[in-house]
Amino acid sequence: MILKSLLRAQAARFTALDPLLPEPADPPEGVVLTAALAGGERVAGVVVRTIHQPGAPQTLWSTRDVRELHPIVGAAGATGIDALLKRWVQRLDPAGPDSACLVTWPTRDAESTAPLLAHGFVPLTVLAVRTTPQPVSPAVCSVRRATPADLDALVELSMAEVEYAALVGGGIVRDDAWEIKRGTVAQHLTRGDPIWLAELDGVPVGMVEAWETDAQPGSWARTRVRAGRWVFVNCLSVSPAARGLGVGRTLMDVVHTSLLGPRSAGSFLYYNPPNPLSPTFWAKQGYRPLWTVWELRPASALR
Numbered sequence: 001m002i003l004k005s006l007l008r009a010q011a012a013r014f015t016a017l018d019p020l021l022p023e024p025a026d027p028p029e030g031v032v033l034t035a036a037l038a039g040g041e042r043v044a045g046v047v048v049r050t051i052h053q054p055g056a057p058q059t060l061w062s063t064r065d066v067r068e069l070h071p072i073v074g075a076a077g078a079t080g081i082d083a084l085l086k087r088w089v090q091r092l093d094p095a096g097p098d099s100a101c102l103v104t105w106p107t108r109d110a111e112s113t114a115p116l117l118a119h120g121f122v123p124l125t126v127l128a129v130r131t132t133p134q135p136v137s138p139a140v141c142s143v144r145r146a147t148p149a150d151l152d153a154l155v156e157l158s159m160a161e162v163e164y165a166a167l168v169g170g171g172i173v174r175d176d177a178w179e180i181k182r183g184t185v186a187q188h189l190t191r192g193d194p195i196w197l198a199e200l201d202g203v204p205v206g207m208v209e210a211w212e213t214d215a216q217p218g219s220w221a222r223t224r225v226r227a228g229r230w231v232f233v234n235c236l237s238v239s240p241a242a243r244g245l246g247v248g249r250t251l252m253d254v255v256h257t258s259l260l261g262p263r264s265a266g267s268f269l270y271y272n273p274p275n276p277l278s279p280t281f282w283a284k285q286g287y288r289p290l291w292t293v294w295e296l297r298p299a300s301a302l303r
């Protein structure tokens with residue numbers, strides 16, 4: 001009962017904060033935390049623990065042991081988040097070095113930034129959306145759909161992205177990173193998922209992976225974006241020597257022109273704010289942050 005009214009109040013608060021936020025979904029199964037505020041009101045949260053097995057694709061951008069808090073703080077905002085994080089500190093199970101605490105929260109909730117920072121979280125990732133088309137600029141390179149014969153070039157390019165993401169905090173170059181990347185790229189090619197390859201004078205210099213996703217009730221996408229057909233951009237990478245020439249922009253023009261149609265709600269993707277290249281790049285492409293994924297590694301650093 002209390003949970004239902006907190007969820008309703010949270011939905012109203014989210015809508016007022018940012019019209020592109022979806023209505024909050026029902027909380028997932030997990031360990032329930034509750035906390036009392038100074039005025040006697042209660043807030044709640046659910047902690048879900050996920051263990052990624054060695055060799056899983058997620059281990060290239062995530063720790064293996066993830067504890068994610070889903071706050072249900074109603075209209076409380078910063079005071080609710082602070083109370084819940086204090087409770088989480090008391091209830092946190094022991095964690096090893098390859099672990100993280102995570103909170104995904106609306107980027108525009110500026111007032112919740114202070115308690116998240118105070119408890120040790122950093123804004124490591126954002127989910128950004130683009131709902132308005134932008135003019136297409138002249139191409140600086142040729143772009144074609146990749147085929148299984150391009151596997152080696154695609155693995156090299158997507159590894160360049162993991163390596164860059166690792167420099168700026170998000171990615172993790174595991175010992176088996178090449179094998180993992182090779183496996184996932186090969187799977188996408190076999191399934192016929194769209195991957196485009198950019199070439200300059202016949203030499204591969206960039207790649208992008210993107211696909212359509214339906215944000216249906218119950219789907220993962222529906223917890224992040226409003227109902228409708230969306231394009232999800234999974235990986236964009238330009239080889240180090242070809243960056244800054246317009247290759248990334250040319251690849252994204254192809255993605256937007258090929259996958260977005262009159263029935264599309266828009267496109268979305270993840271990037272790391274500490275990356276010196278991608279925030280500027282994505283803003284120029286018309287993307288703006290919707291959710292911030294606040295993260296803290298290792299989980300035992302929660303304070």
Ligand SMILES: CC(C)(COP(=O)(O)OP(=O)(O)OC[C@H]1O[C@@H](n2cnc3c(N)ncnc32)[C@H](O)[C@@H]1OP(=O)(O)O)[C@@H](O)C(=O)NCCC(=O)NCCS
Binds near residue numbers: 160161238246250271
């Ligand atoms: C981010 C990345 C894909 C952009 O591709 P790119 O081909 O280098 O970018 P473009 O040349 O098309 O640049 C488009 C815009 O991005 C921004 N940009 C590009 N290089 C930049 C740099 N060195 N510093 C700051 N902004 C830069 C600029 O705003 C530029 O527009 P402008 O030329 O009109 O000023 C590429 O730099 C890359 O692969 N980086 C490493 C991996 C990565 O971060 N991938 C994205 C993960 S989300």
